[in-house]
Amino acid sequence: MTRQTIPSDFHYIYSLYMHRSINPYLLYEYMDEAAFQPIFDDLQSKNLLYIFEHEGQKAGMFKLVPFAHRTSHIAFIGGVAIHPDFSGKGLGKQMFREIIERGRSMGMLRLELSTATENVRALRLYESVGFEKEGVLRKYTWLKSENRFLDEVMMSYLYA
Template sequence: MIIPVGCAYSDTFVVSLKAIPSGLADSARCACISANAANHGMQPMSRIAISLCQDAGQTYHCLDTRARRNMLRLASPDDQDTVYSIYMHPDVIPYLGYDPMSAAEFRAVFQELVDCRSFYVLEQEGSIAAFCRTTRQPGRASHVATLGTLAVAPRWRGTGIARQLLEQIFTLLKTQGVLRVELMLEVDNPRAFAFYSKLGFEQEGIMRAAYKRSSDAHYTDEIFMAKLLADLPSA
């Protein structure tokens, strides 16, 4: 089963592994996925990038990477230096979860992000333009996902990359059965608040003194926001 996903720059789709014969090597899976894509009216693909998504191994998120644009994939160990440089940028780090640290200290932080298998990077023109982590809630809240560790490389700010990243993340989460997406942001980040509001997030509360930068003498409140990815079923 192939589910088309809207994409401004390249053909993107999600393919269930149930449609792909088991026991195939990655190269053979690429060929099979490419053939399935062509059968569904998509352009022939000379090269496919595959990232295993957080769906109990049942889904790949794939796209044509000939132009190396707008590619959403899971982060890999090779991304550490680039992610570190974005994370530690003076315009970025005030709104992420850790204070400035050395590259050696960041190694453990990044390894945890890679190991969680839900930390995604968006490539643009062959380099990482943005990244984001999704966390599924357990049990009766399994239809809820939390966004975090979201940042855009300074060179890509104001270009629509953050919207492209989240639109692809929302599409991916919907295929995994997520209905509700939550996030938190600092009250001193009005730009982010305006951005998330435009994407349909609504403020649901204030978390008092939930954040503190080592450079600040004071604690910072955080805004709790959420968005529904689909209409609620009727009672």
Template sequence: MRRLATPQDIEAVHAIYSHEAVLPYLTYERMPLADFRPIYQGLLDSGAFFVWEVDGAIVGFYKATRLPGRVAHVAQLGTLAVDPGQHGQGVAHAMVGDAIARLKAEGARRVELYAEADNARGLRFYQKLGFVEEGRLREFYKRAGDAHYVDELVMGLLLR
């Protein structure tokens, strides 16, 4: 079940965000909870950061924002992750499917997201949902400790 994130959700979100299977594909390097607080506050302040619960436990999260003006029909998904302990249980499909359905009901005609080119599992998932690669940002992403840069893929889904 989707709901807006609250300040009380920070520890559960931080635990998922910091998991070794999730961390490589989100914006920030591993950090203590205290350092994560301002980042989390920014997510809350957006008014567009959602958590996904199963049996009362937070098992995933995402941010869904709408663009302004002439691109008001476009929604962007980001800061998206599922607890690795829930992988293969249909959580991501339910969560992202719900997000897309809600955005479509609110008038979005296009959903876009960015995904690291080396995130094979995520890319397969997005492609199954109908997202297609629309562009490549070369050497866009750099993880601490890695000698190389990673391309970022721009993916889009048209809602008809």
């Protein structure tokens, strides 16, 4: 089940964003809770941040950001993560099925996302639920903590 975040989800969301195995593939550099709080508050106030639950436990998160005007038929998916304790159990596919259904219920015709070209597990997951590669953005993400750039693969899901 997916649901929008509530203020008490802060520590869970923070722990995922700052997790050593997850952080390199997400938007924000490592930071302390005080620095992350305004980011969380902003995302939550705009209703863009979601929790994925499995059997009553928080198992993952994602952002779903609808576009506007001539692109109002598109939503961007970001901040995707399954907690490492739940990894390898098929929950990523389940979460993405729910994301796709949520996009459909919002009237979206297209979902977009990007991921690092080296994030092979994520690429396999996204393709397995119907996303297609559209191109590579070279030197797109700067990992300050590792002093290097990552190339990103742009992907989309088109509703029939």
